[in-house]
Ligand SMILES: Nc1nc2c(ncn2[C@@H]2O[C@H](COP(=O)(O)OP(=O)(O)OP(=O)(O)O)[C@@H](O)[C@H]2O)c(=O)[nH]1
């Protein structure tokens with residue numbers, strides 16, 4: 710799929726105020742600093758459509774970006790950021806939880822994990838929660854430029870093995886990416902296109 714248009718539409722912390730159009734959307738979630746916003750920029754070939762930072766906690770709201778005028782990429786805040794106050798964490802949890810549970814237009818969540826790290830309890834718990842609520846998701850391994858190909862293979866295998874050893878009978882779809890090297894872009898866009906083409910627009914009405 711070729712991206713011909715990408716525009717920022719709105720940011721907010723209230724799922725009820727998100728765009729009303731019955732267009733499919735794909736949300737990016739994962740630990741702070743894992744590379745969610747960078748991946749969105751990589752997919753649409755724009756340097757700073759989504760705001761990024763070397764310091765965790767940059768994205769704070771639900772951000773909608775309209776792509777090719779007929780679907781959305783959604784950039785979300787990261788979880789697991791230790792320096793956020795307890796009150797902020799609760800507020801964040803509330804609106805992110807509501808977003809995932811209530812948003813009819815959400816057709817797939819992408820859970821981002823840093824390819825250098827072992828499965829973290831917070832990621833496993835989040836994936837289990839998505840699964841138990843029937844929310845389709847895929848895993849995106851990020852920052853693959855930080856490892857050699859042998860290590861990438863080894864880490865991905867170890868990650869999937871751990872997933873299978875916990876609650877999963879089969880692994881979700883997964884993608885290996887690097888925003889700085891533009892790796893994984895085509896596979897992800899093809900995956901999105903396939904889903905877009907398989908949808909019944911009536912299922913997306915709020
Ligand atoms: N080497 C490398 N660095 C990356 C990659 N993707 C993101 N980064 C860096 O990781 C840091 C965090 O990137 P962001 O895209 O802001 O991460 P985020 O997940 O949106 O973070 P929050 O909004 O704070 O939750 C930045 O310094 C990016 O330059 C990648 O593929 N390779």
Ligand SMILES: [Mg+2]
Nearest residue numbers: 745746767768
């Ligand atoms: Mg971000």
